[in-house]
Amino acid sequence: MKLTLRKYQTEADGEKIRQFLREVFLLNNHREMSWPLYRWDYWRWHVNENIFKFNLSAAVFLWETADGRLAAVLNPDGAGEAFLQVHPAFHSSELEVEMLSAAETQFATTQAGGSQRLVVWAQGNDWARQDLLARRGYSKDENPEYQRRREMSLPIPEIPTPEGYTLRALGDVDEHPARSWVSWKAFHPDEPDEKYEGWDWYANVQRAPLYRRDLDLVA
Template sequence: MKPTQRPYQTEEDYWCIREFLREVSLHNNRHDFSWSLLRWDYWRWHVNENIFHMKLEDVVTLWELNGQIVAMLNPDGDNEAFFQIHPAFQDQVSMSEMLDVAEAKLPKTKDEGKKELIVWVNAADEATKGLFTERGYVRSKFLAEHMRRRFFSQPIPDSAPKSGYSVRALGDENELPARSWLSWKVFHPDEPDEKYQGWEWYRNVQRVPLYRRDLDIVAVAEDGELAAFCTVWFDDVTRTAVFEPVGTHPNHQKRGLGKAVMSEGLRRAERLGATLATVSSYGTAAHALYESMGFTEFDLLEPWIKEW
């Protein structure tokens, strides 16, 4: 039987997608060949709600068999496509059909009228890469995503903060402006401060169903300034702890604070019952930090691009 295609329709679909992604993760032995539950949640409440403001009905497409979701197409940015397919239904889902929908719904139209789409694929998936090649895609110049994992059978590094710093959970709402400012300085180190647009966006981060303030870890300098952070998201169904995001203020780097907050996050996740931790990295510095924390095993997610 062929799966039927339909657009995202109601908030109920959001919750069904969460269960679908949990099932896919467990079927894939918790490899992130499809999006993790957290990545969907984080995209829904932070990336899209705070940045892109896409209508889910316009950009998320589902494939169903007997009322069960077996595949999903969704964006991340405004010209990207990600393909989530339940491995038990791999032979019944047409990747070519999913690509047709992606090219119809998700490309960016450039100034000269051309369209551009970036599609993401597991680097080991030769069949899908072959299809992309046939359809005119080439490997993009953008960096691949290293989807890293470590098991809690490994010892957690004992990375204490440098003298003058302490590590703790984020405080109440009164501390959200400082936490937001820290994110701005970490991810926009070369931007003028006048571009900073406030802290209210962090309320949406805290609306993510998996959010726990006791897993929102910060390093604090002696003068009370927030200096580094890592947010950990624990799913008790898959027993997986996802680290997203991790960062250190430019003025406090090279002091071991990234390791310190991650060590604390790992310890807290272990106490909750996590058996696997994951984190993604792109650049050299992030690779080095996560490898030093035991995240040495990884799958590669490659971007491919087409212009027409």
């Protein structure tokens, strides 16, 4: 089937991608062959909005059918990374080659010696993508990502709250500075305090469609 490549244009494309990832996740039997929806939301409203600040119209690419159905999405996470999100109904070697070529053109970073570097993720059982990457000169990293699953029907174990602490949902905006500071100290334990840039970034996290204040737990 002939697919058309175009760039991300408007927030309507963002919602289209969200629906696409929902469908793909279900079709792949809840296995993360592509990003789950929460990963996209986290990247879109926190990682990109607060950290990398990619222009979405220059960093996100869509492959569509003639009737506008999404077949694949290409996007970065950070600089020099590429994630190939493919609908299982449209998976083909031709599409993989086209997406990888686009990723190499758009996302590869130039190293000190002039060589190009690009990180592309592949499932452990995706032999076709691994073969394509090997044929194009990629080397396998020694730090794999492990995905773990748990049946939701299993009972939730009783875990006691440590003495002296209370677990509750995040309060109103007056608690945002403290919530932001805790995140800063947890993720930047060795950074001097003067590098802390305030808590405005947390408003972007809360803009994500999947964000729920009642599940934003603090102690």
